[in-house]
Amino acid sequence: MATETHGELVDRISAALATIGRRSRLLNDIAWPRSAEDEFFASKCQRLPEIHYEYDWDALRARAEAFESLAASVDGDEHVHSFLRDTVRSFADANRLLLSVGTAEFFKKSRELYGGARTRFAGTNIRNIDLAEHLLDRLRIHGHDGSHPRDDEEEPETWSAERFAEWLRERAKARRPRLELTVVVDAALSAKVIAGRDRVRVRADTTFSEWEAEGLWAHEVETHALTAQNGALQRRASFLSGGGPRSTRTQEGLAVFAELEARRLSPARMQRLATRVKLVGAAEDGADFIDLYRMLIEQGASPRDAFLDAQRVCRGGRVEGGAPFTKDACYLAGMVEVYSFLSAFARGGHRDELAMLLAGRCAIDDLDALVVLRREGILDPPRYVPPWFANWRGLLPYFAFASFSNGLCLTSVEERFAALIGLAGAQRKSDPPPSE
DSSP states (O other), X not given: OOOOOHHHHHHHXXXXXXXXXXXXXXXXXXXXXXXXXXHHHHTTTOSXXXXXXXXXXXXXXXHHHHHHHHHHTOOOOSHHHHHHHHHHHHHHHHHHHHHTTTSHXXXXXXXXXXXXXXXXXXXXXXXXXXXXXXXXHHTTOOGGGTOOOOOTXXXXXXXXXXXXXXXXXXXXXXXXXXXXXXXXXXXXXXXXXXXXXXXXXXXXXXXXXXXXXHHHIIIIIIIIIHHHHHHHTOSSXXXXXXXXXXXXXXXXXXXXXXXXXXXXXXXXXXXXXXXXXXXXXXXXXXXOHHHHHHHHHHTTOOHHHHHHHHHHHHTTSOTTSSOOOOGGGGHHHHHHHHXXXXXXXHTTTOHHHHHGGGSSSOOGGXXXXXXXXXXXXXXXXXXXXXXXXXXXXXXXXXXXXXHHHXXXXXXXXXXXXXXXXXXXXXXXXXXXXXOO
């Protein structure tokens, strides 16, 4: 094959992907039916769910082979070549993962794609589970005794699913530029909320706090829907509407960072993210679905929330334990990587380059290639940007200050104010619990 220009290569890959067809609906395909939850509670939480996965296995194999063949056709060592090869192979990986559902091989492939509880990240010796345990300790959340941090500023009012759905519709309509978003209330939904590129489904019998609603907006809409819609709008690379499993760590990291930056990452939410990492670790060690469910109940979770979180870890894998879906292990590590990257990159003033991280579903490591393709006019800048990026003037001072404060030793600060911290802790223990 004659040497292709970047533009010719992107056009060829884009056309081929459109011909191969559906790239990945992994999360939808491994989702449990609502009947699994009903049957579990009907058994008084004593019987493992029985999950059966039925796909067009031949079609999955054919797509995986077609993606792999297409990736192998990209010849070259530049950033653009690596980006396109890795992206196409990620679509193949999603299909191969589906081919192994319900087996130990599913866990092996999941860990290769997302990492596991004991995977090290960001070039350090820190494991995902180490970060989770550190955060739980720093938040002083000790799930085994059922205690939770007081949060007197949270609104006690809860919203119905219908009210939350209408709030999402109005919020999307008021946004400028407007995000196209369809919101439906679904009585058959197994999860609390499922968000795609332009549609959000809300479970009919759930409730939401205002704080939770704001966090879901930042995470699901202002990150996941936003990058997917930006990718779909790419004139020559609409395949960026989905990045496959390899983009998950960055995309979830961006979403959690958006919650943090919006001041909507509550202690309870961070506890839940950290606890999910520990659930993955427990499942890796052999804990079955009921073990995970009971762990969460012992930590004070409601039966429904315990079911949903245990389900997240077991979907696609083995409910008997030992072979979990490990995606939940990478959220917090992804946030640390995104925060570290932004801290190093944003304070250099590289706004146009950084914007390309939002131009579609991609990974941080793709930015070299995305910047090259943008400068050559092959990729478009993102139409939609999240509030944290739009507030560029506020972002620069934030990271400039953080670059210094991150180097401070908090141990010496804690020692200086040890008496005050002890006094405050003693007072908190004597306070009556907040009313429900």
